[in-house]
Amino acid sequence: MTRRDFVRMSASAVAAGAAMKATMLAPAALEAEAATGRKIRFVIVGTGIRGCDLLKAARQVPTGECVGAADLYKTRHLAAKEAWGGDFPTTRDYRTLFERKEVDAVLVATSDHLHRRVTLDAVAAGKDVYCEKPMSHSVADGLAMVEAVKAGNRIFQAGSQRVSSILYAKAREIYASGRLGEVHSIDAQWNRNSPGGAWVYPIPADASPQTVDWDRFIQDAPARPFDPVRFFRWRLFADYSSGLGGDLFVHMLSGVQVITGLNTAPTRALSSGGLYHFKDGRDFPDFLETIYDYPSSNGGIQVHVHCNQNNNDADERISFFGSNGTMVVTGNSVTFTPQDVAPHFEGYGWNGMTDAQREQGMDEWLAAHPAPPPSVIPNQVESYTVPHGYNDTADHIANFYRAINARQHVVEDEVFGNHAAIGCHMANYSYFNRTIATWDEATKTIKG
Numbered sequence: 067m068t069r070r071d072f073v074r075m076s077a078s079a080v081a082a083g084a085a086m087k088a089t090m091l092a093p094a095a096l097e098a099e100a101a102t103g104r105k106i107r108f109v110i111v112g113t114g115i116r117g118c119d120l121l122k123a124a125r126q127v128p129t130g131e132c133v134g135a136a137d138l139y140k141t142r143h144l145a146a147k148e149a150w151g152g153d154f155p156t157t158r159d160y161r162t163l164f165e166r167k168e169v170d171a172v173l174v175a176t177s178d179h180l181h182r183r184v185t186l187d188a189v190a191a192g193k194d195v196y197c198e199k200p201m202s203h204s205v206a207d208g209l210a211m212v213e214a215v216k217a218g219n220r221i222f223q224a225g226s227q228r229v230s231s232i233l234y235a236k237a238r239e240i241y242a243s244g245r246l247g248e249v250h251s252i253d254a255q256w257n258r259n260s261p262g263g264a265w266v267y268p269i270p271a272d273a274s275p276q277t278v279d280w281d282r283f284i285q286d287a288p289a290r291p292f293d294p295v296r297f298f299r300w301r302l303f304a305d306y307s308s309g310l311g312g313d314l315f316v317h318m319l320s321g322v323q324v325i326t327g328l329n330t331a332p333t334r335a336l337s338s339g340g341l342y343h344f345k346d347g348r349d350f351p352d353f354l355e356t357i358y359d360y361p362s363s364n365g366g367i368q369v370h371v372h373c374n375q376n377n378n379d380a381d382e383r384i385s386f387f388g389s390n391g392t393m394v395v396t397g398n399s400v401t402f403t404p405q406d407v408a409p410h411f412e413g414y415g416w417n418g419m420t421d422a423q424r425e426q427g428m429d430e431w432l433a434a435h436p437a438p439p440p441s442v443i444p445n446q447v448e449s450y451t452v453p454h455g456y457n458d459t460a461d462h463i464a465n466f467y468r469a470i471n472a473r474q475h476v477v478e479d480e481v482f483g484n485h486a487a488i489g490c491h492m493a494n495y496s497y498f499n500r501t502i503a504t505w506d507e508a509t510k511t512i513k514g
């Protein structure tokens with residue numbers, strides 16, 4: 067075979083070199099930490115769906131202990147104890163828990179519109195705070211929280227738990243290694259196709275003004291008569307929630323931030339979408355997509371985020387498209403696929419030329435590339451997965467406890483959490499105002 071023949075064939079040989087290297091990642095042994103540091107005594111405010119999940123995850127972290135819970139719906143006092151698997155004082159009024167000196171920290175898992183109030187009260191009582199995502203319900207809320215945490219010199223962690231995942235650590239390592247080449251395009255999606263995925267959550271039979279402290283729920287929200295739909299399905303309503311932006315975009319933007327190291331608000335956001343199926347009186351679209359511009363030292367990064375509540379063809383995934391390869395992060399895997407960037411004679415452009423021109427083109431190309439291309443292209447796909455049952459929320463809680471003991475900021479601190487939340491608010495601003503949303507750092511506001 068002449069070198070000419072080889073060059074002609076090399077493009078079709080690319081796939082032949084591909085191979086898969088699969089690795090199972092090992093989680094940290096949290097039980098082994100029991101002997102280190104002081105045990106953190108925490109109380110939790112909000113013991114609904116997420117609060118109970120936090121308590122279950124916290125059981126895996128022996129360096130902390132739940133010593134009290136507050137919730138506005140009475141039956142959830144029992145749900146909290148079941149989730150934790152033990153007893154502790156419960157109340158509707160979290161302030162009685164914050165008064166207790168032995169309490170180190172507060173886990174905040176209320177509806178979004180009360181994150182600010184509970185966080186500011188916790189900080190004022192001298193407690194460290196783990197606040198569920200999205201950190202804020204508005205830009206003003208987020209800025210007030212950043213300010214209060216800083217002034218109170220508290221440890222704060224926002225609750226996008228993927229930031230502490232061993233999967234995301236692997237993705238960050240691959241990204242930082244430079245093996246992706248230049249990355250300017252990131253695509254993030256998270257889809258669902260069920261009523262529960264669209265927040266049509268159960269309303270318990272015992273829900274009433276006697277079992278629910280409605281007045282406390284509508285603090286910092288417009289006054290209304292008791293409405294169990296608003297209480298149990300608050301994600302549908304802008305008074306308490308930020309819709310898909312605050313529920314799902316925030317996880318993906320936090321993922322992009324931690325993997326790329328970009329800790330900043332986007333500069334621009336352009337959204338589209340619509341409310342197509344769940345026309346049940348909700349305020350938010352059930353399909354939302356946003357293109358963000360992020361400033362970056364490599365010239366810029368576009369992040370395309372899209373969430374569909376009427377199709378689940380591909381679940382949670384973030385794809386990073388680099389000049390040397392592609393990395394895809396899903397709920398339980400990271401895959402890195404390098405691209406063949408070795409120089410090749412590209413015959414396509416010579417179609418429509420004469421045979422003599424094409425032959426001359428190849429002669430020139432061969433002269434410019436005297437070394438033969440590698441006979442086997444190093445095209446190994448790497449895949450990393452987590453063991454079945456791995457719980458990144460337990461790792462996130464463990465990071466919070468470690469930070470409290472060490473008095474050191476976590477990665478997803480108030481500034482990081484605020485940046486991700488601003489991205490969510492920009493998505494909604496663009497969607498509802500039908501304009502490009504821009505972040506004005508000088509005034510710290512979103513402008514149209």
Ligand SMILES: NC(=O)c1ccc[n+]([C@@H]2O[C@H](COP(=O)([O-])OP(=O)(O)OC[C@H]3O[C@@H](n4cnc5c(N)ncnc54)[C@H](O)[C@@H]3O)[C@@H](O)[C@H]2O)c1
Pocket residue numbers: 111112113114115116117136137138139142158160174175176177178180198199200225226227282283297298300312313
């Ligand atoms: N990190 C994640 O993966 C994740 C998953 C789900 C929800 N979340 C977040 O967790 C938070 C809670 O969501 P949810 O699905 O559990 O909602 P939920 O409605 O099931 O529970 C919220 C609970 O907060 C309580 N609450 C509200 N205000 C309170 C107050 N002032 N004092 C005491 N209790 C109060 C309510 O009584 C309710 O039981 C939200 O911010 C949500 O975005 C995060």
